[in-house]
Amino acid sequence: xxxxxxxxxxxxxxxxxxxxxxxxxxxxxxxxxxxxxxxxxxxxxxxxxxxxxxxxxxxxxxxxxxxxxxxxxxxxxxxxxxxxxxxxxxxxxxxxxxxxxxxxxxxxxxxxxxxxxxxxxxxxxxxxxxxxxxxxxxxxxxxxxxxxxxxxxxxxxxxxxxxxxxxxxxxxxxxxxxxxxxxxxxxxxxxxxxxxxxxxxxxxxxxxxxxxxxxxxxxxxxxxxxxxxxxxxxxxxxxxxxxxxxxxxxxxxxxxxxxxxxxxxxxxxxxxxxxx
Amino acid sequence: xxxxxxxxxxxxxxxxxxxxxxxxxxxxxxxxxxxxxxxxxxxxxxxxxxxxxxxxxxxxxxxxxxxxxxxxxxxxxxxxxxxxxxxxxxxxxxxxxxxxxxxxxxxxxxxxxxxxxxxxxxxxxxxxxxxxxxxxxxxxxxxxxxxxxxx
Numbered sequence: 001x002x003x004x005x006x007x008x009x010x011x012x013x014x015x016x017x018x019x020x021x022x023x024x025x026x027x028x029x030x031x032x033x034x035x036x037x038x039x040x041x042x043x044x045x046x047x048x049x050x051x052x053x054x055x056x057x058x059x060x061x062x063x064x065x066x067x068x069x070x071x072x073x074x075x076x077x078x079x080x081x082x083x084x085x086x087x088x089x090x091x092x093x094x095x096x097x098x099x100x101x102x103x104x105x106x107x108x109x110x111x112x113x114x115x116x117x118x119x120x121x122x123x124x125x126x127x128x129x130x131x132x133x134x135x136x137x138x139x140x141x142x143x144x145x146x147x148x149x150x151x152x153x154x155x156x157x158x159x160x161x162x163x164x165x166x167x168x169x170x171x172x173x174x175x176x177x178x179x180x181x182x183x184x185x186x187x188x189x190x191x192x193x194x195x196x197x198x199x200x201x202x203x204x205x206x207x208x209x210x211x212x213x214x215x216x217x218x219x220x221x222x223x224x225x226x227x228x229x230x231x232x233x234x235x236x237x238x239x240x241x242x243x244x245x246x247x248x249x250x251x252x253x254x255x256x257x258x259x260x261x262x263x264x265x266x267x268x269x270x271x272x273x274x275x276x
Numbered sequence: 277x278x279x280x281x282x283x284x285x286x287x288x289x290x291x292x293x294x295x296x297x298x299x300x301x302x303x304x305x306x307x308x309x310x311x312x313x314x315x316x317x318x319x320x321x322x323x324x325x326x327x328x329x330x331x332x333x334x335x336x337x338x339x340x341x342x343x344x345x346x347x348x349x350x351x352x353x354x355x356x357x358x359x360x361x362x363x364x365x366x367x368x369x370x371x372x373x374x375x376x377x378x379x380x381x382x383x384x385x386x387x388x389x390x391x392x393x394x395x396x397x398x399x400x401x402x403x404x405x406x407x408x409x410x411x412x413x414x415x416x417x418x419x420x421x422x423x424x425x426x427x
Contacts, residue, residue: 183397184397185396185397185398185399186396186397186398186399186400186403187388187396187399187400187403187404187406187408188388188408189388189389189396189397190386190388194386195386198386199355199386202353202354202355203351203352203353203354203355204339204340204353204355205332205336205338205339205340205351205352205353206350206351209355238398239400242399242400242402242403243397243398243399243400244398244399244400244401
Protein backbone atom coordinates (compact mmCIF):
# COMPACT_ATOMS: atom_id res chain seq x y z
CA UNK A 1 0.00 0.00 0.00
CA UNK A 2 0.99 3.60 -0.41
CA UNK A 3 2.23 4.89 2.91
CA UNK A 4 3.31 8.32 1.81
CA UNK A 5 1.32 11.53 1.84
CA UNK A 6 -2.10 10.09 1.46
CA UNK A 7 -3.57 12.33 4.01
CA UNK A 8 -4.40 15.96 4.04
CA UNK A 9 -6.07 16.97 7.21
CA UNK A 10 -7.47 20.25 8.33
CA UNK A 11 -8.09 21.30 11.88
CA UNK A 12 -11.13 23.51 11.84
CA UNK A 13 -11.73 25.45 14.97
CA UNK A 14 -15.32 26.18 15.86
CA UNK A 15 -15.57 29.10 18.18
CA UNK A 16 -17.78 29.80 21.12
CA UNK A 17 -18.50 26.32 22.40
CA UNK A 18 -18.30 26.14 26.17
CA UNK A 19 -16.81 22.67 26.49
CA UNK A 20 -13.82 21.80 28.59
CA UNK A 21 -12.39 19.82 25.71
CA UNK A 22 -11.83 22.03 22.67
CA UNK A 23 -14.16 22.12 19.70
CA UNK A 24 -11.72 21.48 16.87
CA UNK A 25 -12.65 18.87 14.34
CA UNK A 26 -10.26 16.50 12.66
CA UNK A 27 -10.60 15.45 9.03
CA UNK A 28 -8.53 13.07 6.92
CA UNK A 29 -8.46 13.51 3.13
CA UNK A 30 -11.60 15.57 3.36
CA UNK A 31 -13.20 12.83 5.39
CA UNK A 32 -14.07 13.65 8.99
CA UNK A 33 -12.46 11.60 11.73
CA UNK A 34 -15.01 11.43 14.49
CA UNK A 35 -13.50 12.69 17.76
CA UNK A 36 -16.67 12.58 19.85
CA UNK A 37 -19.72 10.39 19.98
CA UNK A 38 -22.41 9.19 22.36
CA UNK A 39 -20.99 7.00 25.12
CA UNK A 40 -21.80 3.29 24.86
CA UNK A 41 -24.69 2.02 26.91
CA UNK A 42 -22.49 0.32 29.53
CA UNK A 43 -20.90 3.61 30.66
CA UNK A 44 -22.96 4.82 33.57
CA UNK A 45 -21.29 8.12 34.39
CA UNK A 46 -20.42 9.64 31.02
CA UNK A 47 -22.72 10.80 28.21
CA UNK A 48 -20.25 11.69 25.50
CA UNK A 49 -16.86 10.19 24.74
CA UNK A 50 -14.01 12.22 23.24
CA UNK A 51 -10.74 11.38 21.61
CA UNK A 52 -7.66 12.46 23.58
CA UNK A 53 -6.79 14.63 20.55
CA UNK A 54 -9.49 17.08 21.65
CA UNK A 55 -7.64 17.87 24.87
CA UNK A 56 -4.26 18.65 23.38
CA UNK A 57 -2.90 22.07 22.49
CA UNK A 58 -3.30 23.47 18.99
CA UNK A 59 0.35 22.81 18.15
CA UNK A 60 0.22 19.19 19.30
CA UNK A 61 -3.07 18.66 17.46
CA UNK A 62 -1.62 20.04 14.25
CA UNK A 63 1.13 17.40 14.25
CA UNK A 64 -1.48 14.70 13.91
CA UNK A 65 -3.39 16.39 11.13
CA UNK A 66 -0.79 15.87 8.42
CA UNK A 67 1.19 12.67 7.97
CA UNK A 68 4.14 14.63 6.63
CA UNK A 69 4.33 16.43 9.97
CA UNK A 70 3.36 13.45 12.11
CA UNK A 71 6.60 12.38 13.83
CA UNK A 72 5.15 8.89 14.37
CA UNK A 73 5.37 8.18 10.65
CA UNK A 74 9.12 7.57 10.79
CA UNK A 75 8.31 4.62 13.00
CA UNK A 76 5.59 3.42 10.66
CA UNK A 77 8.25 3.41 7.92
CA UNK A 78 10.41 1.30 10.20
CA UNK A 79 7.42 -1.04 10.53
CA UNK A 80 7.30 -1.35 6.74
CA UNK A 81 10.96 -2.36 6.71
CA UNK A 82 10.38 -4.93 9.44
CA UNK A 83 7.39 -6.29 7.56
CA UNK A 84 9.63 -7.33 4.67
CA UNK A 85 12.60 -8.40 6.78
CA UNK A 86 13.45 -12.10 6.97
CA UNK A 87 14.04 -13.23 10.55
CA UNK A 88 14.17 -16.53 12.46
CA UNK A 89 14.96 -20.17 11.66
CA UNK A 90 12.24 -20.53 9.02
CA UNK A 91 13.77 -17.87 6.79
CA UNK A 92 10.52 -15.96 6.52
CA UNK A 93 9.31 -12.40 6.77
CA UNK A 94 5.77 -11.26 7.58
CA UNK A 95 5.27 -10.67 3.87
CA UNK A 96 6.11 -14.30 3.07
CA UNK A 97 2.70 -15.27 4.42
CA UNK A 98 0.66 -12.07 4.63
CA UNK A 99 0.27 -10.67 1.15
CA UNK A 100 -0.55 -7.12 2.09
CA UNK A 101 -0.52 -5.41 5.47
CA UNK A 102 -3.66 -3.58 4.31
CA UNK A 103 -5.48 -6.87 4.79
CA UNK A 104 -5.32 -6.11 8.51
CA UNK A 105 -7.82 -3.24 8.07
CA UNK A 106 -10.33 -3.52 10.90
CA UNK A 107 -8.18 -5.69 13.14
CA UNK A 108 -7.30 -2.85 15.56
CA UNK A 109 -10.98 -2.13 16.24
CA UNK A 110 -11.62 -5.65 17.57
CA UNK A 111 -8.66 -6.09 19.92
CA UNK A 112 -8.11 -7.35 22.50
CA UNK A 113 -10.24 -10.47 21.88
CA UNK A 114 -10.65 -13.87 23.45
CA UNK A 115 -8.83 -16.87 21.94
CA UNK A 116 -8.57 -20.26 23.63
CA UNK A 117 -10.06 -18.89 26.84
CA UNK A 118 -7.44 -16.13 27.12
CA UNK A 119 -7.36 -12.49 26.11
CA UNK A 120 -5.01 -11.66 23.21
CA UNK A 121 -3.70 -8.25 22.22
CA UNK A 122 -2.17 -7.16 18.92
CA UNK A 123 1.27 -7.58 20.46
CA UNK A 124 0.39 -11.20 21.33
CA UNK A 125 -0.71 -11.92 17.74
CA UNK A 126 2.48 -10.48 16.28
CA UNK A 127 4.67 -12.42 18.68
CA UNK A 128 2.72 -15.61 18.05
CA UNK A 129 3.68 -15.36 14.35
CA UNK A 130 7.26 -14.60 15.25
CA UNK A 131 7.79 -17.42 17.70
CA UNK A 132 5.51 -20.10 16.27
CA UNK A 133 5.59 -19.42 12.52
CA UNK A 134 8.94 -17.74 11.88
CA UNK A 135 11.13 -19.38 14.50
CA UNK A 136 12.14 -15.90 15.59
CA UNK A 137 12.44 -14.40 19.06
CA UNK A 138 9.48 -12.62 20.57
CA UNK A 139 9.76 -8.86 20.49
CA UNK A 140 9.68 -7.07 23.86
CA UNK A 141 6.15 -5.94 24.58
CA UNK A 142 6.61 -2.17 24.35
CA UNK A 143 9.97 -1.81 22.63
CA UNK A 144 10.70 -0.16 19.28
CA UNK A 145 10.22 -3.06 16.86
CA UNK A 146 6.90 -3.98 18.40
CA UNK A 147 5.49 -0.45 18.53
CA UNK A 148 6.62 0.17 14.94
CA UNK A 149 4.73 -2.94 13.83
CA UNK A 150 1.59 -2.24 15.90
CA UNK A 151 1.59 1.31 14.51
CA UNK A 152 1.78 0.00 10.93
CA UNK A 153 -0.97 -2.57 11.53
CA UNK A 154 -3.11 -0.13 13.54
CA UNK A 155 -2.86 2.50 10.80
CA UNK A 156 -4.68 0.13 8.44
CA UNK A 157 -7.79 0.67 10.59
CA UNK A 158 -7.57 4.43 10.80
CA UNK A 159 -11.02 5.96 10.56
CA UNK A 160 -12.79 2.73 11.51
CA UNK A 161 -14.88 2.63 14.69
CA UNK A 162 -13.68 0.78 17.81
CA UNK A 163 -15.80 -2.29 18.27
CA UNK A 164 -14.59 -4.86 20.79
CA UNK A 165 -16.66 -7.81 21.98
CA UNK A 166 -17.43 -7.57 25.69
CA UNK A 167 -20.07 -10.26 26.09
CA UNK A 168 -19.88 -14.06 26.00
CA UNK A 169 -16.34 -15.35 26.71
CA UNK A 170 -15.10 -11.79 26.97
CA UNK A 171 -17.45 -10.85 29.82
CA UNK A 172 -15.29 -12.05 32.74
CA UNK A 173 -12.24 -10.24 31.35
CA UNK A 174 -14.26 -7.09 30.81
CA UNK A 175 -15.59 -7.24 34.38
CA UNK A 176 -12.07 -7.61 35.71
CA UNK A 177 -10.90 -4.64 33.64
CA UNK A 178 -13.77 -2.55 34.93
CA UNK A 179 -12.93 -3.42 38.50
CA UNK A 180 -9.31 -2.39 37.96
CA UNK A 181 -10.42 0.88 36.39
CA UNK A 182 -12.35 1.82 39.52
CA UNK A 183 -9.87 0.52 42.12
CA UNK A 184 -7.77 3.07 43.99
CA UNK A 185 -4.07 2.28 44.04
CA UNK A 186 -0.76 3.74 45.11
CA UNK A 187 0.27 6.15 47.80
CA UNK A 188 -1.83 8.85 46.14
CA UNK A 189 -4.73 6.40 46.39
CA UNK A 190 -6.46 7.10 43.10
CA UNK A 191 -8.29 5.07 40.49
CA UNK A 192 -8.16 5.64 36.75
CA UNK A 193 -11.72 6.95 37.04
CA UNK A 194 -10.74 9.68 39.54
CA UNK A 195 -8.79 11.44 36.81
CA UNK A 196 -10.19 10.22 33.49
CA UNK A 197 -13.88 9.98 34.34
CA UNK A 198 -14.48 12.44 37.18
CA UNK A 199 -12.09 15.17 36.07
CA UNK A 200 -11.53 15.03 32.33
CA UNK A 201 -11.48 18.50 30.82
CA UNK A 202 -9.72 20.07 33.80
CA UNK A 203 -6.06 20.94 34.22
CA UNK A 204 -3.98 18.82 36.59
CA UNK A 205 -0.95 21.04 37.00
CA UNK A 206 0.35 21.43 33.41
CA UNK A 207 -1.71 18.60 31.90
CA UNK A 208 -5.17 18.81 30.39
CA UNK A 209 -6.94 15.65 31.54
CA UNK A 210 -8.59 13.60 28.81
CA UNK A 211 -10.84 10.57 29.13
CA UNK A 212 -7.81 8.28 28.78
CA UNK A 213 -9.00 6.75 25.51
CA UNK A 214 -6.84 4.23 23.65
CA UNK A 215 -8.04 4.70 20.07
CA UNK A 216 -4.82 6.46 19.01
CA UNK A 217 -2.23 3.91 20.16
CA UNK A 218 0.62 3.47 19.84
CA UNK A 219 1.00 7.20 20.38
CA UNK A 220 4.03 9.31 19.62
CA UNK A 221 4.81 11.42 22.71
CA UNK A 222 6.74 14.66 22.44
CA UNK A 223 7.92 13.94 25.98
CA UNK A 224 10.02 10.91 24.98
CA UNK A 225 10.11 11.24 21.18
CA UNK A 226 9.02 7.69 20.50
CA UNK A 227 5.99 5.48 20.13
CA UNK A 228 4.34 4.45 23.38
CA UNK A 229 2.31 1.28 23.80
CA UNK A 230 -1.03 1.10 25.54
CA UNK A 231 0.41 -0.86 28.45
CA UNK A 232 3.37 1.51 28.63
CA UNK A 233 0.92 4.36 29.18
CA UNK A 234 -0.99 2.44 31.85
CA UNK A 235 2.31 1.82 33.59
CA UNK A 236 3.19 5.53 33.48
CA UNK A 237 -0.14 6.55 34.99
CA UNK A 238 0.22 4.01 37.79
CA UNK A 239 3.73 5.18 38.63
CA UNK A 240 2.54 8.79 38.72
CA UNK A 241 0.17 7.88 41.52
CA UNK A 242 3.02 6.00 43.19
CA UNK A 243 1.51 2.58 42.53
CA UNK A 244 3.45 -0.53 41.52
CA UNK A 245 2.40 -1.07 37.92
CA UNK A 246 1.11 -4.39 36.67
CA UNK A 247 3.27 -6.18 34.09
CA UNK A 248 3.09 -5.03 30.46
CA UNK A 249 1.43 -7.85 28.56
CA UNK A 250 0.09 -9.32 31.82
CA UNK A 251 -3.48 -10.38 32.55
CA UNK A 252 -4.41 -7.23 34.47
CA UNK A 253 -3.35 -4.78 31.77
CA UNK A 254 -4.93 -6.89 29.05
CA UNK A 255 -8.23 -6.83 30.94
CA UNK A 256 -7.88 -3.08 31.51
CA UNK A 257 -7.14 -2.62 27.79
CA UNK A 258 -10.32 -4.49 26.88
CA UNK A 259 -12.35 -2.37 29.27
CA UNK A 260 -10.85 0.89 27.99
CA UNK A 261 -11.34 -0.18 24.37
CA UNK A 262 -15.02 -0.67 25.21
CA UNK A 263 -15.19 2.82 26.72
CA UNK A 264 -14.07 4.10 23.33
CA UNK A 265 -16.73 2.16 21.42
CA UNK A 266 -17.73 4.27 18.41
CA UNK A 267 -14.67 6.52 18.43
CA UNK A 268 -12.49 5.86 15.40
CA UNK A 269 -8.95 4.53 15.31
CA UNK A 270 -6.44 7.40 15.06
CA UNK A 271 -3.25 5.37 15.10
CA UNK A 272 -0.61 6.74 15.21
CA UNK A 273 -1.66 9.73 17.29
CA UNK A 274 0.53 12.48 18.74
CA UNK A 275 0.45 13.52 22.39
CA UNK A 276 2.62 15.63 24.69
CA UNK B 277 18.38 2.00 39.12
CA UNK B 278 18.24 3.74 42.45
CA UNK B 279 20.65 6.28 43.73
CA UNK B 280 21.68 4.65 46.98
CA UNK B 281 23.51 7.67 48.25
CA UNK B 282 20.52 9.90 47.48
CA UNK B 283 18.24 7.50 49.32
CA UNK B 284 20.51 7.57 52.35
CA UNK B 285 20.55 11.34 52.44
CA UNK B 286 16.80 11.39 52.05
CA UNK B 287 16.41 8.98 54.96
CA UNK B 288 18.68 11.16 57.08
CA UNK B 289 16.57 14.20 56.25
CA UNK B 290 13.40 12.40 57.24
CA UNK B 291 15.02 11.37 60.51
CA UNK B 292 15.73 14.97 61.38
CA UNK B 293 12.19 16.08 60.71
CA UNK B 294 10.16 13.19 62.11
CA UNK B 295 10.45 13.40 65.85
CA UNK B 296 9.40 10.87 68.46
CA UNK B 297 6.80 13.23 69.92
CA UNK B 298 4.90 13.51 66.64
CA UNK B 299 1.44 12.02 66.57
CA UNK B 300 1.78 8.87 64.41
CA UNK B 301 -0.25 8.82 61.18
CA UNK B 302 -2.67 6.14 62.34
CA UNK B 303 -3.10 7.72 65.78
CA UNK B 304 -4.40 11.08 64.62
CA UNK B 305 -7.68 11.83 66.39
CA UNK B 306 -10.36 13.10 64.01
CA UNK B 307 -13.58 14.75 65.17
CA UNK B 308 -15.97 15.25 62.27
CA UNK B 309 -13.04 15.41 59.87
CA UNK B 310 -11.14 17.97 61.96
CA UNK B 311 -7.92 17.61 63.96
CA UNK B 312 -7.70 19.95 66.93
CA UNK B 313 -4.12 19.55 68.17
CA UNK B 314 -0.89 20.15 66.30
CA UNK B 315 0.66 16.89 65.06
CA UNK B 316 4.07 18.06 66.32
CA UNK B 317 2.87 19.88 69.41
CA UNK B 318 4.24 23.08 67.88
CA UNK B 319 3.10 25.74 65.45
CA UNK B 320 4.16 25.23 61.82
CA UNK B 321 6.35 27.48 59.70
CA UNK B 322 4.25 29.19 57.02
CA UNK B 323 7.24 30.02 54.80
CA UNK B 324 8.23 26.34 54.70
CA UNK B 325 4.62 25.39 54.12
CA UNK B 326 4.48 27.62 51.07
CA UNK B 327 7.37 25.63 49.57
CA UNK B 328 5.81 22.28 50.42
CA UNK B 329 2.57 23.43 48.79
CA UNK B 330 4.30 24.10 45.46
CA UNK B 331 6.92 21.32 45.49
CA UNK B 332 6.01 18.57 43.00
CA UNK B 333 7.66 15.89 45.15
CA UNK B 334 6.01 17.02 48.40
CA UNK B 335 2.53 18.55 48.64
CA UNK B 336 2.18 19.32 44.94
CA UNK B 337 -1.07 20.99 46.00
CA UNK B 338 -0.76 23.19 42.90
CA UNK B 339 -1.45 20.12 40.79
CA UNK B 340 -5.09 20.50 41.76
CA UNK B 341 -5.53 23.96 43.32
CA UNK B 342 -4.95 27.42 41.90
CA UNK B 343 -3.39 29.83 44.36
CA UNK B 344 -2.90 33.53 43.58
CA UNK B 345 -0.27 33.78 46.33
CA UNK B 346 1.97 31.51 44.25
CA UNK B 347 1.58 33.37 40.98
CA UNK B 348 5.30 33.02 40.28
CA UNK B 349 4.77 29.27 39.81
CA UNK B 350 3.50 28.27 36.38
CA UNK B 351 0.73 25.72 35.89
CA UNK B 352 -1.88 25.72 38.61
CA UNK B 353 -4.32 22.82 38.35
CA UNK B 354 -8.06 23.19 38.69
CA UNK B 355 -9.28 19.81 39.94
CA UNK B 356 -10.07 21.25 43.39
CA UNK B 357 -11.29 24.69 44.56
CA UNK B 358 -8.97 27.76 44.47
CA UNK B 359 -7.00 28.27 47.68
CA UNK B 360 -7.52 32.04 47.74
CA UNK B 361 -9.11 33.06 51.02
CA UNK B 362 -9.20 29.47 52.30
CA UNK B 363 -8.41 30.62 55.88
CA UNK B 364 -11.68 32.51 55.88
CA UNK B 365 -13.67 29.42 54.94
CA UNK B 366 -12.09 26.87 57.30
CA UNK B 367 -10.70 26.92 60.81
CA UNK B 368 -7.18 25.72 61.61
CA UNK B 369 -8.50 22.42 63.01
CA UNK B 370 -10.54 21.86 59.86
CA UNK B 371 -7.57 22.62 57.61
CA UNK B 372 -5.37 20.24 59.63
CA UNK B 373 -7.99 17.53 59.17
CA UNK B 374 -8.26 18.21 55.43
CA UNK B 375 -4.51 18.06 54.85
CA UNK B 376 -3.98 15.06 57.14
CA UNK B 377 -6.72 12.97 55.51
CA UNK B 378 -9.27 14.83 53.41
CA UNK B 379 -11.35 11.66 53.05
CA UNK B 380 -12.53 12.21 56.62
CA UNK B 381 -14.05 15.52 55.49
CA UNK B 382 -14.90 14.94 51.82
CA UNK B 383 -16.12 11.40 51.24
CA UNK B 384 -14.70 9.78 48.11
CA UNK B 385 -12.50 12.74 47.23
CA UNK B 386 -9.65 12.49 44.72
CA UNK B 387 -7.48 14.53 47.10
CA UNK B 388 -4.76 12.31 48.62
CA UNK B 389 -4.39 11.84 52.38
CA UNK B 390 -1.07 13.48 53.19
CA UNK B 391 -0.49 11.98 56.62
CA UNK B 392 -1.46 8.34 56.38
CA UNK B 393 1.05 5.51 56.03
CA UNK B 394 -0.98 2.30 55.79
CA UNK B 395 -3.99 0.93 53.97
CA UNK B 396 -2.70 1.57 50.45
CA UNK B 397 -3.03 -0.92 47.59
CA UNK B 398 0.15 -1.65 45.58
CA UNK B 399 2.17 1.38 46.68
CA UNK B 400 5.56 1.65 44.94
CA UNK B 401 8.25 0.10 47.16
CA UNK B 402 9.89 3.47 47.73
CA UNK B 403 6.71 4.82 49.29
CA UNK B 404 5.37 1.75 51.08
CA UNK B 405 4.72 2.33 54.77
CA UNK B 406 5.31 6.06 54.44
CA UNK B 407 3.08 9.08 54.50
CA UNK B 408 3.38 11.65 51.69
CA UNK B 409 4.27 14.44 54.13
CA UNK B 410 5.86 14.40 57.59
CA UNK B 411 3.99 15.74 60.62
CA UNK B 412 6.17 18.84 60.45
CA UNK B 413 5.35 19.41 56.78
CA UNK B 414 1.62 19.04 57.49
CA UNK B 415 1.90 21.67 60.25
CA UNK B 416 3.89 23.95 57.94
CA UNK B 417 1.25 23.66 55.23
CA UNK B 418 -1.55 24.32 57.73
CA UNK B 419 0.30 27.41 58.99
CA UNK B 420 0.68 28.55 55.38
CA UNK B 421 -3.00 27.98 54.56
CA UNK B 422 -3.90 30.10 57.60
CA UNK B 423 -2.16 33.04 55.88
CA UNK B 424 -4.45 32.81 52.83
CA UNK B 425 -7.07 35.32 53.86
CA UNK B 426 -9.36 37.28 51.56
CA UNK B 427 -7.88 40.77 50.95
